[in-house]
Amino acid sequence: MNIVVCVKQVPDTASERNLKTDDKTLDREAADGLMNELDEYAVEEALQIKEAQGGEVTVLTMGPDKAAETIRKALSMGADKAVHLVDDALHGSDALQTSAALAQALRKIGFDLVILGSESTDARTGVLAAMLAERLGVPQLSLAGKVEIDGGNVRVERQTDYGHDKVEGSLPAVVSVVEKINEPRYPSFKGIMAAKKKPVEKLAVGDIELDAAAVGLGNAPTQVVEFAAAPPRAAGTIVTDEGEGGAQAADFLASKKFV
Amino acid sequence: MSGVERSLPSDEARELIELVRELIAREIAPRVAADEEAHAFPRDVFTKLGRAGLLSLPFAEEYGGGGQPYEVYLQVLEELSGAWLTVGLGVSVHTLASFPVAAYGSEAQRKRLLPDMLGGETLGAYCLSEPESGSDAAALRTAAVRDGDAYRITGTKAWITHAGVADFYALMARTAEHKSRGISCFHVPAGTPGLAAAAPEHKMGMHASPTAQLSLDGLRLPEDLRVGEEGQGFPIAMAALDAGRLGIAACSVGVAQAALDAAVDYAKERRQFGRPIAEFQGLSFLLADAATQIAAARALYLEAARRKDAGRPYGPEAAMAKLFASDVAMRVTTDAVQVFGGYGYVADFPVERYMREAKVLQIVEGTNQIQRLVIGRHLTTR
Ligand SMILES: Cc1cc2nc3c(=O)[nH]c(=O)nc-3n(C[C@H](O)[C@H](O)[C@H](O)COP(=O)(O)OP(=O)(O)OC[C@H]3O[C@@H](n4cnc5c(N)ncnc54)[C@H](O)[C@@H]3O)c2cc1C
Numbered sequence: 001m002n003i004v005v006c007v008k009q010v011p012d013t014a015s016e017r018n019l020k021t022d023d024k025t026l027d028r029e030a031a032d033g034l035m036n037e038l039d040e041y042a043v044e045e046a047l048q049i050k051e052a053q054g055g056e057v058t059v060l061t062m063g064p065d066k067a068a069e070t071i072r073k074a075l076s077m078g079a080d081k082a083v084h085l086v087d088d089a090l091h092g093s094d095a096l097q098t099s100a101a102l103a104q105a106l107r108k109i110g111f112d113l114v115i116l117g118s119e120s121t122d123a124r125t126g127v128l129a130a131m132l133a134e135r136l137g138v139p140q141l142s143l144a145g146k147v148e149i150d151g152g153n154v155r156v157e158r159q160t161d162y163g164h165d166k167v168e169g170s171l172p173a174v175v176s177v178v179e180k181i182n183e184p185r186y187p188s189f190k191g192i193m194a195a196k197k198k199p200v201e202k203l204a205v206g207d208i209e210l211d212a213a214a215v216g217l218g219n220a221p222t223q224v225v226e227f228a229a230a231p232p233r234a235a236g237t238i239v240t241d242e243g244e245g246g247a248q249a250a251d252f253l254a255s256k257k258f259v
Numbered sequence: 260m261s262g263v264e265r266s267l268p269s270d271e272a273r274e275l276i277e278l279v280r281e282l283i284a285r286e287i288a289p290r291v292a293a294d295e296e297a298h299a300f301p302r303d304v305f306t307k308l309g310r311a312g313l314l315s316l317p318f319a320e321e322y323g324g325g326g327q328p329y330e331v332y333l334q335v336l337e338e339l340s341g342a343w344l345t346v347g348l349g350v351s352v353h354t355l356a357s358f359p360v361a362a363y364g365s366e367a368q369r370k371r372l373l374p375d376m377l378g379g380e381t382l383g384a385y386c387l388s389e390p391e392s393g394s395d396a397a398a399l400r401t402a403a404v405r406d407g408d409a410y411r412i413t414g415t416k417a418w419i420t421h422a423g424v425a426d427f428y429a430l431m432a433r434t435a436e437h438k439s440r441g442i443s444c445f446h447v448p449a450g451t452p453g454l455a456a457a458a459p460e461h462k463m464g465m466h467a468s469p470t471a472q473l474s475l476d477g478l479r480l481p482e483d484l485r486v487g488e489e490g491q492g493f494p495i496a497m498a499a500l501d502a503g504r505l506g507i508a509a510c511s512v513g514v515a516q517a518a519l520d521a522a523v524d525y526a527k528e529r530r531q532f533g534r535p536i537a538e539f540q541g542l543s544f545l546l547a548d549a550a551t552q553i554a555a556a557r558a559l560y561l562e563a564a565r566r567k568d569a570g571r572p573y574g575p576e577a578a579m580a581k582l583f584a585s586d587v588a589m590r591v592t593t594d595a596v597q598v599f600g601g602y603g604y605v606a607d608f609p610v611e612r613y614m615r616e617a618k619v620l621q622i623v624e625g626t627n628q629i630q631r632l633v634i635g636r637h638l639t640t641r
Contacts, residue, residue, distance in 0.1 A: 187278065188312040
């Protein structure tokens with residue numbers, strides 16, 4: 001089983017994140033980068049499938065040089081090798097362009113199964129898995145809370161608001177996962193050491209038969225027109241309990257649709 | 260919290276410390292207070308540490324160990340102990356319990372037992388003390404009597420860390436009359452008929468770490484679970500303790516550092532007489548003394564560790580490090596409570612826990628009187 005996991009380095013949600021004023025893209029240099037949390041679950045799932053069935057796990061990321069840290073993390077967890085799609089021409093690519101680039105890279109790598117986190121914590125479009133499947137012409141099984149491989153088929157429990165759907169497709173396929181699926185392992189000390197010796201192939205736009213004029217901020221079919229900082233948080237509501245406190249608190253929660 | 264800036268010998272050691280800090284932040288720190296209050300032993304934390312390779316650090320790579328020098332292993336222990344002594348001391352005890360098989364076991368024993376010991380699948384306990392023999396450890400009476408190709412073991416061990424929760428017990432028992440040369444070392448798997456742990460002691464601190472008596476009632480142990488030769492048990496136990504004392508020194512520095520960090524943070528926040536209490540010289544001198552003592556204690560255990568790593572004798576240096584560092588931990592944690600004033604005396608802040616934890620470090624693995632005895636004997640019998 002040849003599994004490719006797409007991972008993305010995102011700014012730490014605990015650190016301050018800003019868009020740059022010049023080109024309205026995320027200032028990735030300023031924030032601490034780490035692996036998108038859901039991608040840890042994707043890596044874990046790939047490792048578990050490999051451990052059960054044999055095969056190889058390749059990590060694929062598109063991002064600046066700094067994204068090598070995230071590759072290292074996935075390799076430390078136990079992935080076998082990595083492909084890093086890195087090219088200045090890719091800077092500012094939107095979801096459509098990113099999916100085009102990743103699809104080309106995936107064609108070049110070859111795969112039986114592609115696993116992704118169902119969304120990233122920075123852009124949160126949540127559309128990449130679908131776009132990849134479409135471009136690659138393979139089935140998409142999204143929001144998986146459980147994955148089973150059975151010969152040439154993949155079955156997932158697709159998480160929904162009311163429970164889950166059982167969805168089945170034939171391999172090769174693209175699967176996106178949610179937190180419920182597993183508990184990602186920590187890299188082990190040995191894994192950290194071993195990761196340094198694992199192969200990381202760097203690919204540029206020219207290596208994946210992609211036209212540089214089709215990617216990047218200037219050519220993006222979607223555009224960030226304007227952005228504004230989130231308004232500072234307004235003062236909270238203080239309920240003074242004079243016998244009515246409970247009712248007032250309940251009313252407040254109800255007004256915000258929490259209850 | 261960025262943590263202590265450490266002198267580390269390699270990039271891999273730096274990455275190891277980062278991994279340890281991540282595990283502490285995510286898996287340990289959030290649950291310490293609750294588990295200590297509930298007296299709940301965090302067995303799963305040891306499994307996680309094991310899977311991450313942190314129970315194997317000082318052991319040889321060929322048996323699944325991390326192949327790290329003591330200089331590095333001890334700093335990991337220091338970090339863990341500052342977060343939670345139940346875990347840090349637990350790791351030290353596990354190392355102590357794994358040492359006999361790793362250093363004196365037969366090839367077959369190592370192959371069979373070490374992978375699980377070092378990988379976190381099995382947790383160890385070290386059984387030397389008895390109700391009637393503490394400092395005078397060689398006076399132990401638990402008896403192992405030959406019975407065909409096995410031993411029958413009968414007696415009571417006392418103060419056993421991990422009693423009842425361990426998967427294996429490194430046990431010292433008497434196989435002949437001679438006081439120190441009549442002791443042998445055994446590997447006793449949990450669940451062996453005749454082995455029973457009493458209810459845990461009600462301790463001053465480390466509530467989440469069970470310490471209990473262990474009774475052996477005619478327990479039958481196959482001969483191939485004896486570790487080393489008959490009569491070699493006491494030297495094995497003492498060699499384990501030499502290294503173990505370095506572990507206790509590192510645990511002590513961890514607890515002391517945690518107390519100082521808490522005290523410094525608090526002193527900068529707490530205001531009296533219109534300014535932060537940290538601005539009063541009377542208080543900042545106390546913090547300065549604590550920081551100095553901690554730095555000295557750390558340097559002392561690291562120097563002893565480097566001697567060990569270089570293959571030089573280090574027994575007296577280990578005793579000095581254990582003695583000094585645990586006394587520092589006691590003093591610093593007591594002073595940290597002082598810095599917090601009344602708030603230091605209640606469980607809402609961790610400093611009272613550090614103070615209760617520090618006390619045990621002056622007692623275990625040879626009381627500080629016994630450390631002086633070791634150092635004094637070294638000076639006067641050379
Ligand atoms: C929480 C905890 C965990 C422990 N875990 C373990 C464990 O996992 N395995 C294990 O085997 N043991 C363990 N111990 C036991 C510990 O090692 C002993 O308590 C210690 O060695 C002291 O023995 P004792 O308690 O019998 O005190 P004693 O030996 O009775 O000592 C009493 C006092 O007399 C002093 N004293 C004794 N002899 C001398 C001397 N020659 N000169 C000067 N002063 C002397 C001592 O310093 C002490 O102050 C643990 C103890 C505790 C409290």
